[in-house]
Amino acid sequence: MRPLVGIAMSNVTEQRGEPAAGSWLHEDRGLVTALLSFALRAGAVGGGLLGAVNQLALQVGPEPGPGLGTAAALLRALSAVLVSAGVGSVLGACSALLCAPLLSNERLRHLVPYLSGALASIWVGIYLTSVGLRALSGTYLSFSAIEFGLNGNAHLLDAALESFQLPLIGVAVTSVGLGVLSSWATRRYLRGGDRRPRLRAPAFVAGLSLVPVYLSEDLPSASPELSLASSFMSPLARSDDDTTPDTVGKPLLGAALEAADTWTKRAQSVKAGKPNILLTVLESVPERRLGYAGNTRKPTPNIDRLALEGVRFRRVWATATHSNYAQMALLSSLFPRRGAGLDVYKHIDYPRVLLHDLTAQLGYETAAISSQDERWQGMLRFQDTGTPIYRWHAVNHPGPHLDIGSELAVPDHLTTDHALSWLGHRTGRRWALTLTFQATHFPYRLPAGQAQPFEPNVPAKGTFNYLRYPQSETAVAKNRFDNALAYVDAQIGRVRAFLDATGQLADTLWIVTSDHGEMFHEHDSVTHGKTLYDAEARVPLIIHWPKALEAREVLDPVSHLDVVPTLLDLLELPPHPALQGASVFDKSEERRPRSIYMNIQGLRTVEALVCYPWKVIVDRSAQRVRLFDLEADPDETRDLAKEHLRVAESMRAALHAQMRAQHAYHGKDDSMRRAFFAPRMLPCPAEVSGKAPARGVAQSRAEGSPDQAHEKPVTAVGTRRTPDDG
Numbered sequence: 001m002r003p004l005v006g007i008a009m010s011n012v013t014e015q016r017g018e019p020a021a022g023s024w025l026h027e028d029r030g031l032v033t034a035l036l037s038f039a040l041r042a043g044a045v046g047g048g049l050l051g052a053v054n055q056l057a058l059q060v061g062p063e064p065g066p067g068l069g070t071a072a073a074l075l076r077a078l079s080a081v082l083v084s085a086g087v088g089s090v091l092g093a094c095s096a097l098l099c100a101p102l103l104s105n106e107r108l109r110h111l112v113p114y115l116s117g118a119l120a121s122i123w124v125g126i127y128l129t130s131v132g133l134r135a136l137s138g139t140y141l142s143f144s145a146i147e148f149g150l151n152g153n154a155h156l157l158d159a160a161l162e163s164f165q166l167p168l169i170g171v172a173v174t175s176v177g178l179g180v181l182s183s184w185a186t187r188r189y190l191r192g193g194d195r196r197p198r199l200r201a202p203a204f205v206a207g208l209s210l211v212p213v214y215l216s217e218d219l220p221s222a223s224p225e226l227s228l229a230s231s232f233m234s235p236l237a238r239s240d241d242d243t244t245p246d247t248v249g250k251p252l253l254g255a256a257l258e259a260a261d262t263w264t265k266r267a268q269s270v271k272a273g274k275p276n277i278l279l280t281v282l283e284s285v286p287e288r289r290l291g292y293a294g295n296t297r298k299p300t301p302n303i304d305r306l307a308l309e310g311v312r313f314r315r316v317w318a319t320a321t322h323s324n325y326a327q328m329a330l331l332s333s334l335f336p337r338r339g340a341g342l343d344v345y346k347h348i349d350y351p352r353v354l355l356h357d358l359t360a361q362l363g364y365e366t367a368a369i370s371s372q373d374e375r376w377q378g379m380l381r382f383q384d385t386g387t388p389i390y391r392w393h394a395v396n397h398p399g400p401h402l403d404i405g406s407e408l409a410v411p412d413h414l415t416t417d418h419a420l421s422w423l424g425h426r427t428g429r430r431w432a433l434t435l436t437f438q439a440t441h442f443p444y445r446l447p448a449g450q451a452q453p454f455e456p457n458v459p460a461k462g463t464f465n466y467l468r469y470p471q472s473e474t475a476v477a478k479n480r481f482d483n484a485l486a487y488v489d490a491q492i493g494r495v496r497a498f499l500d501a502t503g504q505l506a507d508t509l510w511i512v513t514s515d516h517g518e519m520f521h522e523h524d525s526v527t528h529g530k531t532l533y534d535a536e537a538r539v540p541l542i543i544h545w546p547k548a549l550e551a552r553e554v555l556d557p558v559s560h561l562d563v564v565p566t567l568l569d570l571l572e573l574p575p576h577p578a579l580q581g582a583s584v585f586d587k588s589e590e591r592r593p594r595s596i597y598m599n600i601q602g603l604r605t606v607e608a609l610v611c612y613p614w615k616v617i618v619d620r621s622a623q624r625v626r627l628f629d630l631e632a633d634p635d636e637t638r639d640l641a642k643e644h645l646r647v648a649e650s651m652r653a654a655l656h657a658q659m660r661a662q663h664a665y666h667g668k669d670d671s672m673r674r675a676f677f678a679p680r681m682l683p684c685p686a687e688v689s690g691k692a693p694a695r696g697v698a699q700s701r702a703e704g705s706p707d708q709a710h711e712k713p714v715t716a717v718g719t720r721r722t723p724d725d726g
Contacts, residue, residue, distance in 0.1 A: 047088020121179030
């Protein structure tokens with residue numbers, strides 16, 4: 001058999017040594033070489049055109065990227081277009097090589113143009129989808145985003161098809177059209193017997209176009225190809241990040257697994273005096289939307305009453321801004337970072353102790369009643385620890401359900417009915433209940449017949465979706481949200497009325513918080529799961545226990561990781577060694593501000609660290625580091641990273657070290673997991689300790705003097721009422 005490169009098409013009719021007009025290339029031209037030559041050049045042209053489209057789309061999407069001068073911005077744009085051209089050439093070459101085997105088969109060789117066109121359509125479709133995602137949400141298609149979609153349910157796909165029907169049709173039509181054009185051009189080229197294959201020049205151009213990859217660190221923020229490629233790689237592999245401050249470089253081992261036995265013995269020795277425990281988790285509720293925190297509409301009278309009667313923490317951050325991370329971190333006090341990609345809890349080979357595990361060991365009758373589908377992104381797998389618990393969620397409810405886009409949720413008033421029924425059957429035994437509501441999740445739909453006092457609340461058709469809606473719809477979005485929030489607040493009022501009527505309110509330790517916040521065009525972003533700005537990451541936290549806690553306002557920074565340890569502290573128990581958080585009443589000798597770590601790995605990968613008032617945000621997807629002074633700039637509008645380079649770098653290094661410790665603990669080598677609990681959380685670096693209150697000292701506002709802040713030492717005992725107080 002003759003070599004593939006030298007094979008001739010069988011329909012070549014030689015006349016006096018010349019190929020017939022319209023025939024395939026003559027055998028001595030080398031069909032594979034010719035096809036490869038054409039694919040390299042066509043891919044470069046197509047990639048360059050798509051790159052230009054991408055640069056135009058960057059001008060209309062949120063977060064256009066780091067502020068660059070005109071010359072630098074133009075250079076980055078040209079570099080990104082060159083990268084697209086280079087990647088197009090490489091993909092074209094790969095397409096040609098995939099089609100090459102067909103050239104040796106007389107019956108199949110005519111399929112080559114169509115196969116190459118189909119491959120071109122797929123590439124164009126992925127590219128345009130990534131560009132569209134960037135225009136809508138501020139981030140290109142990433143490994144985590146793909147995994148997030150693949151691990152969603154069929155309802156998520158249906159919602160995406162419904163919400164983005166026109167854009168998806170546009171992408172499909174454009175992709176197919178360009179694929180047909182590619183097929184026509186390939187067929188025309190191969191039939192043009194007078195063209196000489198050229199490989200050196202197009203290959204050189206393809207290689208040259210990839211040079212910008214090595215010249216610009218932030219190029220992935222303007223290049224769909226590089227953004228996707230970088231998302232498949234660990235962001236913690238750079239050796240130049242080993243320079244770390246203070247204790248950052250020390251081993252971050254957690255407690256030995258044997259320490260759990262000591263805690264269990266201590267827990268079993270606790271007999272009387274335990275309150276009922278009620279953890280109420282709201283969905284997507286930023287603190288600023290609550291009445292006591294400044295919402296003049298006052299949509300939350302019941303929550304406001306709990307806040308004014310209890311301990312209300314005013315500086316609280318969720319650990320993540322997408323529920324599958326945020327809620328599991330809240331329940332387990334485990335930081336949600338275990339690898340380079342999205343964790344959907346398929347591989348749980350590490351020790352974890354959730355709230356229901358702890359309360360069960362203390363003798364409580366435990367339950368988790370939720371409006372959401374707890375299977376979402378694998379959350380139920382994480383919660384299943386083998387401890388007996390009564391669980392009821394959307395799967396257990398026959399209907400009706402509320403469509404919240406990503407899933408079908410139970411209307412919250414029906415969830416409340418179920419919770420009150422469960423509570424009504426608890427007699428003579430202490431109970432611990434986690435109650436989760438969902439109505440405040442986008443698009444903030446309410447069951448038929450529910451009051452909707454805030455108007456207008458009907459968005460324009462075809463404009464209202466989770467990824468993005470126009471600025472003109474912001475007022476409508478806030479009205480819908482406050483209507484949903486008022487509906488949820490009414491359910492909290494029902495629970496309170498039940499506890500009051502049954503004489504349990506005074507001795508129920510009731511914690512109210514939200515899994516994360518919500519954006520309403522702050523930073524040109526909407527909904528949640530996309531950033532770690534405070535509008536999306538700051539949440540309410542209320543601890544209401546009339547029998548033991550005085551009403552007060554606490555200004556100390558708090559992480560969601562601290563909620564379960566604080567609950568144990570209030571029960572006069574030591575922290576469980578599995579927990580990575582610490583009680584807010586911890587009297588540690590560490591004099592630095594409390595470190596609050598955050599992480600998202602959904603649509604994009606972003607990490608953050610708060611050492612109040614400083615906050616650093618490392619956006620891996622956008623290749624940016626930002627620093628904010630939350631005290632002087634609570635809206636995070638002024639990036640101080642260049643102005644306070646030492647602070648930014650020390651906090652970035654601490655954040656990087658914590659992430660590396662998480663990756664090391666959860667890596668392929670399971671020796672640490674078999675001997676130790678999760679790594680401890682690093683303290684804030686010394687460089688930021690001069691502008692913050694000492695750790696272990698709570699800033700609080702006493703009732704009766706709301707405008708005058710003062711420092712007051714707080715311990716678990718110091719916050720509790722004495723028996724004489726009632």
